[in-house]
Amino acid sequence: MPSHILVIDDDPVQRRLLAGMIEQLGHVAHHAENGRTGLSILEELGERIDVVLLDLLMPEMSGQAFLEEIGRRGLDVPVIVQTGQGGIETVVHAMQAGAFDFVMKPVTPERLTVALHQAMKVERRHDDATRMAEPASDDIGFESIVSASPAMIRALDLARRAAASDIPVLIEGESGVGKKRLARAIHQEGRRAGGPFVVVDCAALAPALAEAILFGRERGIGAAVRLAGKFRDADGGTLLLNDVASLPTTVQAKLLHAVQFGEIEPVNARNPVKVDLRLMVSSGRDLITEVREGRFREDLYYRLSVFPIAIPALARRREDVPALVRHIVRRLAVAQGHEGVGQGIDAGAMALLTAYDWPGNIRELENLLYRALILAEGRELTVRDFPDVAARTGPIGLRSVAAEGMSARLAGTTAPQEQAASGKLSILGVSEAGRNDAHSGREDGTIAGLDATGEVRKLADVEEDLIRFALKFYRGQMSQVARKLGIGRSTLYRKLKDYGIDPDNPLSSAA
Structure with a gap:
């Protein structure tokens, strides 16, 4: 379904330009010439409006006044402010009043796309949290998770054991493997099944607002409204922090305090607030690598990874x-x-x-x-x-020579033993539709096993050639390259740096 975007701007030309961009993205644009008219539309359409795109400098009611008014009325909708004057101070005031993001005039289609995407992720997350706060149904338990593989069955067994207690759970796996679904099943099968299940997509949080969204905010200077925060929303139930590695380090410190002492410190609050919930986190990145590279707190990692569950890629x-x-x-x-x-x-x-x-x-x-x-x-x-x-x-059933010698013989390619005698190892083995030797950046699609003197090449040199070939073959898809090479993404990036390989042009410096 298309999203509905409300554009509030006193400049009719700007409104038409923005509406055109929004409609090209497949969304529905609504128009208002000032903040007062925008409020009327917002009240009339209610929850149909997914995002508001707001100009700050307008007659009758400015953007700042609009933000403060929707805060007073309790209208919960992501607002992206656009400004061409006033500098960072204007933006800061707008963010303090509750704005989700900001764009500078004239906004480009690319920047608008990113801003709308992030805002709509937050809106969807809010809708999900509202739905999840209702009693869970039978179709979200472990029985709803389809699996036949030993690796996934082991993960499900661990998850069932975790459901029997309130132990902190870390769910790891690539994007799209079903981390949220598994977390929901653990909640549904646990003693807190009757409580809310709240999901926070940490990657979608604006850094300036992350602390308030998680831990809440009391009224104070620059705060238009009081926020309960996701921790208090999940009180008595379960809170899932999805993509926890995306949290700013300052927020990680407050999260550590919450995990250690079972209490949170809302922004502007004088005293901490006790919360009773089960905390689960998920990550598509290797958190150990994030710790080693200084992006994630080591003490927090050991608090969160008491019971890790890894979901294998499909x-x-x-x-x-x-x-x-x-x-x-x-x-x-x-x-x-x-x-x-x-x-x-x-x-x-x-x-x-x-x-x-x-x-x-x-x-x-x-x-x-x-x-x-x-x-x-x-x-x-x-x-x-x-x-x-x-x-x-490509043709189903064909595999590389290295994996299946029978496929090589059927395709009429050289056997591995014969290739070794020639000092060359075939990488492609079998040409597949849409994948041929041209993708390797070399005429014959091979990697030499011997150097110019007839000696076996150094392992590092062969590894460099193989990485260059894989980048070209899989068109720079880093996750797929790392998976096919059997290494982590962080290891792959380190090797690219060591060998001086440009992932956008992997063969540029190849011999």
């Missing part, structure tokens, strides 16, 4: 793909009223989806199935319903 648990596909297709078909279309999936399409690497994990799988279901014309989904996956996967 590419590492392909056994789950068929079960997930059938489960998601069945659920979406019922939810979207497509009982006569796309109720199943044929063998060819299932093989295609199982062969795909799924860099976006389960989130990507669900989105692609949703799109395919909408466009499907028959009762079964087929390969034709997944053109993007087919283009990126």
